[in-house]
Amino acid sequence: MxxxxxxxxxxxxxxxxxxxxxxxxxxxxxxxxxxxxxxxxxxxxxxxxxxxxxxxAENTFKAIAEEWVTKNEREGRAPVTLDKIRWLLNITYPTLGGRPINKISPQEVLLVLRKVEATGRISQVPPTVALGETSIY
Known part of the structure; x- marks a missing residue:
């Protein structure tokens, strides 16, 4: 036209x-x-x-999370802390990795937190803090 x-x-x-x-x-x-x-x-x-x-499409949870981990590495976070964050994110990626960050619902985050809780390692990392910081970043 x-x-x-x-x-x-x-x-x-x-x-x-x-x-x-x-x-x-x-x-x-x-x-x-x-x-x-x-x-x-x-x-x-x-x-x-x-x-x-x-x-x-570029602002997926995985892309933002990887960028956030890189930022934390540059800021000098302890290697143990970074390992804990990566462990949590590796549990999170199958569920939320490909989703646009602004489309993630609280129910999906709850599903991931239940997976973390099922591993029995919940005391090693405060998952709500790591997921929340990734979303805010």
Missing amino acids: NYRHLNRQKTLAFGTWPDVTLAEARAKRDGVRKQISQGIDPAETQRLDHLSALLE
Whole structure:
């Protein structure tokens, strides 16, 4: 679809025919026309949505936790403390590792804490502190 925004012609594609039906393309076109009438550039909106999806995919619990462990190493935490943190995170990764950090629910954290409790090593590391610090970081 061709349109003008700030006196510049732009083109927005909705997809190819077998993937996008004519009815879907018309519905998308109507949505784009509404955005244009409100002064919003649909191509810019689409680009920002794509960037936010990429950023959310990169901000998984595992990526943030590894970054946090690296930060703690640079700050000079004791090797024993780092080993305890890594132990806890290794239990956590199968459940929460691939999840976006902002989509993790308290129920999922509780599930992980129950796994830690089941190992019988709960006294070695305060898991709520380590998980909480990772989430805050």
